[in-house]
Amino acid sequence: MDRPLKSPGLHALEEAFYRQFELSRSDPAPTLQARLDRLRRLRAALNENEARFEAAISADFGHRSAVETTIAETMLLFSEIRHATKHLKAWMAPQKVPTTVQFAPAKNRLMPQPLGVVGIIAPWNYPLQLTLAPAIGAIAAGNRVIIKPSELVPHFSALLRETVAQRFDVTELAVTDIDNEIAKAFAALPFDHLIFTGSTRVGRLVAEACGRNLTPVTLELGGKSPAIIDASADLDEAAERIAYGKLLNAGQTCIAPDYVLVPQAAVQAFAMRLQGHMQHMFGTDPDNADYTSIVSDRHYARLERLVVDAAAKGATIMQPATPNDREWKARRKFPPTVIVDATPDMTVMQEEIFGPVLPVLGTRDPAEAIAFVNARDRPLALYWFGSDQSARDEVLARTVSGGVTINDCLFHFTQINQPMGGVGASGTGAYHGEWGFKTFSKLKPVFYRSRFNRLADLYPPYGGKIARLEKLMRLLS
Incomplete structure (x- = not known):
């Protein structure tokens, strides 16, 4: 070589x-x-x-x-x-x-x-x-x-x-x-x-x-892994579990929920619950030892740009402090951020976030949520929240993703008897x-021939024996 x-x-x-x-x-x-x-x-x-x-x-x-x-x-x-x-x-x-x-x-x-x-x-x-x-x-x-x-x-x-x-x-x-x-x-x-x-x-x-x-x-x-909130979901329970899935490792997780699709009428209520759970888990103090820093200044600056762009394009930003707050930035800890009423033209909806920033979008019905997911690259993970089994099965049948957790986030990754892998652009x-x-x-296939098998009948000269063998194989097939 x-x-x-x-x-x-x-x-x-x-x-x-x-x-x-x-x-x-x-x-x-x-x-x-x-x-x-x-x-x-x-x-x-x-x-x-x-x-x-x-x-x-x-x-x-x-x-x-x-x-x-x-x-x-x-x-x-x-x-x-x-x-x-x-x-x-x-x-x-x-x-x-x-x-x-x-x-x-x-x-x-x-x-x-x-x-x-x-x-x-x-x-x-x-x-x-x-x-x-x-x-x-x-x-x-x-x-x-x-x-x-x-x-x-x-x-x-x-x-x-x-x-x-x-x-x-x-x-x-x-x-x-x-x-x-x-x-x-x-x-x-x-x-x-x-x-x-x-x-x-x-x-x-x-x-x-x-x-x-x-x-x-x-x-x-990786990619943009969606969380879909069905109308049958317990909104507070879903908000708590999504907050945890998003903020583990400060969102620097390839299977973290990247955005949330919520019934339009519940967007504000969900966003408030989400922020409440984020603050309950990690507080509003950047010194909290449970909250992880962003890995580099470059990654921190990229998250700042995502939030600024979303705000400039009309989104509502919810966070305990601004990203420019010196106490947060000095520790390279990015404040847990909810972006309400995000739209597809915002940069935060066009690239993987990989940080503690979570856009929330309203949808008119489950079909629109499915269509929104399917219009984008196939994600590494998908999360669905609700109690309506037919709605759940519709999402499972009509979307393709690397893995799925139902009524929680991340935990399909921990199942050692299940494969971990992406599909399409997610891997x-x-x-x-x-x-x-x-x-x-x-996995090498090995065929062990028996001395009792009549494979020699396949050898030339062929004559009529091939026709007889073909007839037998058709009967057995």
């Missing part, structure tokens, strides 16, 4: 990749015990450094709620490792597949095999969980893994490199540096599979780079639990 990376600054990445690549071909099938040992070491690294990861992530954000790091990152990872450890032997076993009757008594099997070397381009918003969750699936499937962390979380990235290097050989699991040179070159390597989590814009560039090597790619992107492919194992495996 040609080695396209020549820059001295990329030497470590190049060396790690080609050492992993060569071993994945000479030793392509790690045993069950080898995989379990790698999962055990990964769990130990997490367990022993949990407080350090929490501090590093908080340092990168300016302030990250410790509780949010625990519930949205480390707890989910421990669950993933425990689940994979428990089920890995069964996942690795060849699967029985029915044999077409005319080929009996032969048999079919699907044989899971590691793909080889898996690359992970990780995001910054949940740097621990969204980096290691796909790694768990890839390791369970028997692959060697290289992780490229986000440049926006340097403290976390340095700690991850340190802890991984202490417990893993570079041929098993490696973590790269985060400079721009590596970021540009990573997706150009001929990985056996690559997973990228991040924006749709960058996802397109990653997919293009992967296409040059025909590298299979899983894209976990392609899936992982979590066995879905991750299968994503990072080749």
